[in-house]
Amino acid sequence: MRILKKDFVNENTESYCSKGHRLSSGTAYYMQDENGDIHYGGTHCAKTLGVNDIKSVPDLTKSLVALGKNGQSGGSGGGNTGETNSSQIPAAIGYLLLREELLSDFRYNGRSLSYHVLNRFYQDYIRTGTISEGDAGYIMNIEAKVFSPKLSLANLATCHAYAFILDRTYAYLEEQDKQGGMEFISSLKQYLSRHCTLQPAQVEGLKNWIQYLPEDLRKAKLKSFKA
Known part of the structure; x- marks a missing residue:
């Protein structure tokens, strides 16, 4: 299966790889099978079933840092999406998803977060399932120059x-x-x-x-x- 992203899920969602096991952290890797159906699983599940590297997809959950036992932070609680990967593609896809899809009902200064230039890249991503390294760099250059930190990744x-x-x-x-x-x-x-x-x-x-x-x-x- 192709791993699409790491994102939030209802905490009662069952892991595809472990029947009866709930994804209680509220986060999961989204995996798409050959029929286009989406399945959910944790890191081990994604690494086992995914045909692509989990580091190649956006992690949209990093602003919610899960705490393990003894109050220690667990998982990838770092900064920008894709920080462990030199490629800008995961971060760029994450930025497209946030502005053009996931926060589609949000406004800032009374205006939609959608931006026509980003939307073109987003439509290409939806059609092909990927973006080029060059396009990723262009997208992250837009992100770096937004007029307000509120529109940052x-x-x-x-x-x-x-x-x-x-x-x-x-x-x-x-x-x-x-x-x-x-x-x-x-x-x-x-x-x-x-x-x-x-x-x-x-x-x-x-x-x-x-x-x-x-x-x-x-x-x-x-x-x-x-x-």
Whole structure:
């Protein structure tokens, strides 16, 4: 199977390689079979079944740092996508996915995050499943010159991570009919999607409600937004 990316999944998603094993971290490698169907698995699963290297695909989960036992950070909690790979392709694909797909409902200064130049590269990627090293360099040059840090790869990845945590928190609050918490989380989701950030008081307030998440998600640490 071809590995597409590492991204967030519902924490109850079952690993393709281990029936009954749930991907409780809320992250997984997305793998596409020859029929076009998408399957989910952890690192070992992806390395076993993938025809391409896991380092060749974007990791869109790096702004959510999972903590293992004794409070030690686990997984790849580093900086920009593709940092362990000299190629710029993983980072560039990640940037395309964030601006043209995953955060399609976000706005900054009242404008869509989609950019017509990036969208052309995105459409090529969707059609072919890859981009060239030259195109990757061009895309990352655009990323480096954005007029606001809010549109940087690092900040958009953090927006993506917060959006995931907010969605999962809302789902658990809804199960328990916590109306006050649901209203607060909804307000955060709306603010995040309009400003590509949250204010410190909002981040602090979120801590009152993430206690309703399952342990692995509750203990994970979110990276800070870029100023």
